[in-house]
Amino acid sequence: MDVILFGAFPYVALVIFLVGTIFRYKTGFKYSSLSSQLLEGKKLYSASVPFHLGILVVFLAHLVGFLFPSFYTSFGGMSLVYLEVAGLIFGFLALVGLVFLFIRRITNDRVQMVTNKMDLAIEILLIAQFAIGLLVAIELKWGSGWYASNMAPYLWSLFAGSPDVVAMAAMPFLLKLHVVLAFAIIFLIPFSRLVHFLVVPLHYITRPFQVVRWNWDRKTIRDPKTSFDDIQRPKNN
Amino acid sequence: MDVRSQMSMVFHLDKCLGCHTCTVACKNIWTDRKGAEYMWFNNVETKPGTGYPTKWENQDIYKGGWERSNSGDISLKGAGKMKGLLNIFHNPNLPVIDDYYEPFTYKYLDLTESAQMDIQPTARPVSLITGKPIDIKMGPNWDDDLSGTPEHARKDPNLHNLSATEQEAMFQLEQIAFYYLPRICNHCLNPACVASCPSGAIYKRGEDGVVLIDQNVCRAWRMCVTACPYKKTYYNWSTGKSEKCLLCFPRIESGLAPACMHSCVGRIRYLGVLLYDADKIQSAASASDNSLVDNHLDIYLDPFDPAVIQAAKDNGVADSTIKAAQESPVYKFVKEWKIALPLHAEFRTLPNLFYVPPMLPVMATISENSKDLSTLNSKARAWDDKWLYDTSIDEIFGSIDNMRMPLKYMANLFSNGDEPMMADKLKKLMAVRIYRRHVTVGDISEAKCKAALKDCGLDLASAEAIYQMTSLAKFDERFVIPAAHREQSIEMLESTADVKGSTGFGFLDKPARGI
Numbered sequence A: 001m002d003v004i005l006f007g008a009f010p011y012v013a014l015v016i017f018l019v020g021t022i023f024r025y026k027t028g029f030k031y032s033s034l035s036s037q038l039l040e041g042k043k044l045y046s047a048s049v050p051f052h053l054g055i056l057v058v059f060l061a062h063l064v065g066f067l068f069p070s071f072y073t074s075f076g077g078m079s080l081v082y083l084e085v086a087g088l089i090f091g092f093l094a095l096v097g098l099v100f101l102f103i104r105r106i107t108n109d110r111v112q113m114v115t116n117k118m119d120l121a122i123e124i125l126l127i128a129q130f131a132i133g134l135l136v137a138i139e140l141k142w143g144s145g146w147y148a149s150n151m152a153p154y155l156w157s158l159f160a161g162s163p164d165v166v167a168m169a170a171m172p173f174l175l176k177l178h179v180v181l182a183f184a185i186i187f188l189i190p191f192s193r194l195v196h197f198l199v200v201p202l203h204y205i206t207r208p209f210q211v212v213r214w215n216w217d218r219k220t221i222r223d224p225k226t227s228f229d230d231i232q233r234p235k236n237n
Numbered sequence B: 001m002d003v004r005s006q007m008s009m010v011f012h013l014d015k016c017l018g019c020h021t022c023t024v025a026c027k028n029i030w031t032d033r034k035g036a037e038y039m040w041f042n043n044v045e046t047k048p049g050t051g052y053p054t055k056w057e058n059q060d061i062y063k064g065g066w067e068r069s070n071s072g073d074i075s076l077k078g079a080g081k082m083k084g085l086l087n088i089f090h091n092p093n094l095p096v097i098d099d100y101y102e103p104f105t106y107k108y109l110d111l112t113e114s115a116q117m118d119i120q121p122t123a124r125p126v127s128l129i130t131g132k133p134i135d136i137k138m139g140p141n142w143d144d145d146l147s148g149t150p151e152h153a154r155k156d157p158n159l160h161n162l163s164a165t166e167q168e169a170m171f172q173l174e175q176i177a178f179y180y181l182p183r184i185c186n187h188c189l190n191p192a193c194v195a196s197c198p199s200g201a202i203y204k205r206g207e208d209g210v211v212l213i214d215q216n217v218c219r220a221w222r223m224c225v226t227a228c229p230y231k232k233t234y235y236n237w238s239t240g241k242s243e244k245c246l247l248c249f250p251r252i253e254s255g256l257a258p259a260c261m262h263s264c265v266g267r268i269r270y271l272g273v274l275l276y277d278a279d280k281i282q283s284a285a286s287a288s289d290n291s292l293v294d295n296h297l298d299i300y301l302d303p304f305d306p307a308v309i310q311a312a313k314d315n316g317v318a319d320s321t322i323k324a325a326q327e328s329p330v331y332k333f334v335k336e337w338k339i340a341l342p343l344h345a346e347f348r349t350l351p352n353l354f355y356v357p358p359m360l361p362v363m364a365t366i367s368e369n370s371k372d373l374s375t376l377n378s379k380a381r382a383w384d385d386k387w388l389y390d391t392s393i394d395e396i397f398g399s400i401d402n403m404r405m406p407l408k409y410m411a412n413l414f415s416n417g418d419e420p421m422m423a424d425k426l427k428k429l430m431a432v433r434i435y436r437r438h439v440t441v442g443d444i445s446e447a448k449c450k451a452a453l454k455d456c457g458l459d460l461a462s463a464e465a466i467y468q469m470t471s472l473a474k475f476d477e478r479f480v481i482p483a484a485h486r487e488q489s490i491e492m493l494e495s496t497a498d499v500k501g502s503t504g505f506g507f508l509d510k511p512a513r514g515i
């Protein structure tokens, strides 16, 4: 069982994620964050903002622990307490936001009209994942430290192609559940609205404000020296 | 000089009947779909009134458009790089559906399918979003013809700087006078919608300046809805994509007028090319408040100037486009006769839709408040029931200065508060009327007619031209649309049969909602 869950499933999830998101991206039209703010704006504020803020920080914290484990193991004493408390706060923010989002989604008539099964599934999974994550953090203290020292090596072993199933099998049950759920969510990303986190529009920061698109290069198209063979198809065709 | 061509428009407000034919034509073609029911790419508002969405002109509420800092730079009021990205999880300035109205239909089937009863069946209104019965509180045109005036007309944002007495005078007038303001996307030169889109999905087409939303790139960050001060981008709650007026570009490309313009019963609409200097956009959009309109109109170039023609050719503007620019009715209204103005220049998006202001409210002088009854002609005096208009044109220019629809109100809409500029346009329109009265009725002497024209910088020939273009212009004079040349390029490149169905408008995939 452990071999399937921690040896094979992560690869399945990652491959599906990679292939699926690329395919999804190419379909274009269906790629959207599918905001429902137009239908309901007020409740969304107290739900969406804490959720996104929380998940952003928690996600980055996991990423840092994975990429630079030594960063976390360097914490100790009071600074470790601060780190843990900060983690808990953002985790709670995300969880509370998620619960609000879920309640809004199932109670508001209008939002229900733009809700599908996947939206609900994803929200429930995320709620479970955050609840378990918080439990792990509270029950098994100083998680940031041993995430860096124990989990990061497992994740690295995954990417190295020889998953350290034995190490994972020795982990507490809650933690195993957390890991399995994590890969389940990764698996579902291409099939859900979660894809929108992959297109965070950071390029906006460096882009000039105005965007002009030309169907053809306006100078070459009218230049008598341009031969027909040089002209590209119009860009919108 | 970076010469480009822009499809631009003039709406002659004096001619608008408020029939909404334009609105219906547009609706039937573009927004008769799920998620788009509440969108009206074209809508016709009654002024004074709050419009659609309610009070859209009040940017303290909606935070649309650009604002100028003391240092002279402009930035987006409610969106932009910092504000936009920070508010991406929840946009505090986004109107919700109730600011427009909840789209509805009636359960017509109940009328025919209900079981036999003692009472007559009714067709209850149901929401087009939830399908459940609703109480209709608001519609897209609830304040049409000044209905519900206390709720709507009195809350018109353009009244903000009018004194209580001026407002009161207007509200007396409102029992008899109002005008219509048809609105579509202005396909601006400095579009706030484009600038606000984090994904870069909105763009201005280089060839003709039409502003479009790339449906495949839109990710529902919904910043454009906030940023457009005219509220002419809409969020489709079903597909999760924003949509806006596309100036019927598939029609324009094949030489047809946009549906709203083609169907316009009052023939108030004109469409044509303006050549403009793209290098001047930045400085014009950030001009100081009192020179904003002048700077805006200064961007447009004289299509007969050989230097402009040469620069246009060097820039790849087609000869047919230059020719269309020379025949453009818009150029005549805006630059030659100078009787059309942009709506709300203070939003600084440099709109390309210009309005010829309406005369109807201007001519009005209600006898009750006119102290000197002798200014009324004998007929008017005989019919005087305290609410009669003074239609004698002897003191016509006088009546512009102390007209009842305050000049200030009109200036708030069309000349960024500049009353002399507004009066100047109205004088010209009045002078053309005097000229026509001279020609058709003959009770005004030629000398007086010439004096009136000269006073506002017109002559007999231009007055005649304005009259012709206003009253008699045929389809091809009102809509001067250059060829898009797309068809040629396709033919040059490949067998047209191979690409049949692949040019023009249309989705390559079915536009279904994402999962």
Ligand code: SF4
Binding pocket: B184, B185, B186, B187, B188, B191, B192, B193, B194, B211, B227, B228, B229, B230, B231, B232, B233, B244, B349
């Ligand atoms: S009117 Fe609004 S939607 Fe149209 S181009 Fe201007 S800013 Fe964009």
Ligand code: SF4
Binding pocket: B015, B016, B017, B018, B019, B020, B021, B022, B023, B044, B180, B182, B263, B264, B265, B266, B267, B268
């Ligand atoms: S069709 Fe023409 S006349 Fe009728 S409401 Fe529209 S703009 Fe006015």
